[in-house]
Ligand SMILES: CC(=O)N[C@H]1[C@@H](OP(=O)(O)O)O[C@H](CO)[C@@H](O)[C@@H]1O
C-alpha cells in the first residue's frame with residue numbers, strides 16, 4: 113500500500129494549525145496556496161520536526177506507566193505520541209486518549225500515556241511502537257510512520273479524535289501543545305479537556321467510544337453520574353452506627369484538590385469532605401510530603417493535614433488515580449489502609465450483596481505479588497473469594513479482572529477498581545425489574561446497579577474509589593478501626609537495588625519466581641526458608657532504573673532482615689552498582 117499521500121495532509125493541517133497565529137491576509141494566501149505547495153510538504157514536515165526536535169540521544173522506554181522523564185526532555189516525545197495516537201485511532205477506528213502526567217513523581221517530571229478505546233492502557237504490542245517512535249532520529253520519523261501503516265494496513269483517511277488531558281504540572285500546557293502539533297500533523301482532531309484527573313480522561317474516552325452509553329463525555333457528566341449514585345445509595349440517613357460522614361482529604365497539591373471541590377458542592381451534607389493540600393490556596397508543592405504515594409511508601413502521615421486522633425483520612429496522588437486511607441491513633445500510632453484493605457472491603461461487600469440477589473455470578477479479586485499475604489489469606493480462606501495474582505501494572509490487573517462477572521482489582525499502592533461484565537449487568541437489570549421475585553432480591557440487584565454507576569470501571573479512580581469505600585463503611589456502620597480489624601498485615605519491607613542493567617533480572621509466575629540470573633532464585637529460596645512466614649521476590653522496575661526487592665515475615669525485624677539479605681544477593685549476582693544495600 114502506498115502512503116505517499118499523507119504528507120499532503122500534513123502540509124494542510126500544519127499550515128492550518130499554525131495559521132491562527134499569522135496575520136489574516138497571510139493566513140488566507142497560505143491556505144489557498146496549499147495545493148501548489150504540495151511538493152514542498154517535506155519542508156513543512158521538517159518544520160514541524162524543527163519545532164519539536166529530538167533533544168535527547170539516550171533511548172527511553174514505554175514502561176508500566178508510559179513515558180516518564182524530566183519535563184524539559186519531553187517535547188519531542190509528546191509530538192511523536194501525537195502522531196502515534198492518530199495512527200492508533202485510525203487503526204482502531206475509535207477515539208484514543210492521551211494523558212500528560214507524571215502521577216506521584218516530583219513536580220519537575222512529566223510523562224505521557226496513551227489510552228485505548230475502552231479505557232485500557234495502550235495494548236502491549238504497540239508499546240514497542242511507542243518506544244520506537246520516541247527513539248528514532250528526526251530523519252527516520254517519516255519512514256517509521258510508513259512502516260507502521262504498512263504493518264497494520266492503517267486506513268489513513270478517517271478523521272479521528274484524540275482526547276487530551278493534563279495534570280496541574282507547570283510543564284503540562286506546553287507539552288500538550290507539542291502533542292497537539294503531532295495530532296494535527298497527521299490530520300487528527302485534538303480535543304483538549306484541559307486539566308483533568310487521569311481517570312476522568314479514561315472516562316471521556318469510553319463515553320465517546322460507547323456513543324455515550326457509558327455516560328456524558330463531559331466533566332459535568334462525570335460529576336453528576338458519580339454523585340447521583342452516591343446520594344441514592346446513602347439515602348436520607350448520612351451517619352450509621354459507628355460511621356460518621358466526615359473525612360479529611362489530602363489533595364496532594366494537584367488535580368485531585370481542584371476536582372474534589374465539585375464533589376463537595378454536589379454532595380452537600382451527605383458527605384463532609386474537608387480538603388487539605390490545595391496548591392491553589394496554599395503554598396505546598398505537588399506530591400511533596402503528601403499524597404497517596406508518600407503516605408504509602410513512607411508509611412507516614414502527610415504534612416498539611418491536621419492530626420485528629422482516630423479520624424478517617426485519605427490521600428490521592430498527583431493525577432488522582434490512587435487512593436490511600438489512614439488514621440492516627442490516640443498514641444500517635446500511624447495506621448495505613450492500603451489497596452489490599454480497600455480491595456478486601458469492596459470484595460466482601462460485593463459478595464454479601466451478591467448473595468442477596470441469589471444470582472449465579474462469579475466474583476473474583478486480582479492482586480499482584482506486592483499484596484500483603486495476610487490480605488490474600490483473608491479473602492481467599494475466610495471470605496472464600498477466588499484470588500488471582502498477576503504481574504505489576506494496571507493493564508495486567510484490568511485484563512485479568514475481565515475473566516470474572518464482577519472483577520475487583522487493586523495494587524497495594526491504592527490503584528484499582530471493579531469491573532462488571534455485560535452478563536452481570538443484564539442479569540442484575542432483569543432481577544431488579546422482575547416483580548415476581550422477593551423484595552430483598554430486587555433491592556439487592558438495584559443497589560448493585562446503582563453501585564455500578566458509582567464505580568469508574570474504565571480505570572482505578574481515587575475519587576470514585578473513595579465514594580465507594582465511604583458507601584460501604586456507611587452501609588456496614590463501621591468506623592475505620594472496625595474496617596482495620598478484618599486482618600493484620602504481615603510486616604513487610606520494600607527495597608531498591610541499583611544494578612548496571614536491570615533487565616538481567618527476568619521473572620515468571622506473575623513475577624514471583626526469578627528466572628535469570630541463573631541461581632538467584634535458589635539463593636532467595638534458601639534465605640526465605642530461614643524466616644518464619646517468610647516470602648520474598650525480586651523484579652526489575654518498569655518505571656525506575658532499579659530492581660525492587662519485596663520481603664514479608666512474621667516480625668518487622670525479620671521482614672527487614674530478609675529484605676536486606678535478598679537485596680545483597682541481588683547486588684552480588686545481578687551486577688550491582690555502588691555500595692552493598694543497607695536498610696535506610
Ligand atoms: C511496587 C510498586 O508500587 N510498583 C508500582 C510502580 O511500578 P514499577 O514497575 O514497580 O516501577 O509504578 C507503577 C505505575 O504507577 C505501578 O503500577 C506499580 O504498582
Ligand SMILES: [Mg+2]
Nearest residue numbers: 215429431433
Ligand atoms: Mg497516579
